[in-house]
Amino acid sequence: MSTLGRPSAAYSGDRGDPDPQLRALLAGAGDHEGYLTAVAALCTARFLLPVVAVGDDGGDGPDPTRHAQLQAAQLVAADGRTALPAFTGLDSLTAWKADARPVPCRLDELAASAVEQGSVAVLVDVAGPHPLVIEGELLAELARGRRVVRLDDGGWGWLYAADSSPEASNG
Secondary structure (H helix, E strand, C coil), X not given: CCCCCCCCHHHCCCCCCCCHHHHHHHHCXXXXXXXXXXXXXXXXCCEEEEEEEECCCCCCCCCCCCCCEEEECCEECCCCCEEEEEECCHHHHHHHCCXXXXXXXXXXXXXXXXXXXXXXXXXXXXXXXXXXXXXXXXXXXXXXXXXXXXXXXXXXXXXXXXXXXXXXXXX
């Protein structure tokens, strides 16, 4: 069972406001270049992961003998595939599910969590204003802690920390 840690001190004072420049990039993600530009910006953005209470399904109000747990919300398609929703601002999170609690995190953390849970995608701002889907090999690379970056020649590449483990040095 996964548990939610304490939010990073880096997010203290964060009110959940969306970054207007990031939202503009998401709005322009309609073609391949726009999509990669938006994903590159998302690699350094703060996200809000929605968590919801589960296990407290009593219909007659609060019951002190029941214990609910907080769990990251997931979306389930008709065919059983799951996706992890994530939001760039509190406005888009509450438009999707007003009672979800926001947990600030980074894209690499979201991607790793999605892959660990067997989800096929991270859905960014699924309720709008500009939804974006991250899936497939892109999701897998982000889950490894890599970032999409624009190269000096205008192309795209991966930025990642070198593996300094002893196994990597012996290979």
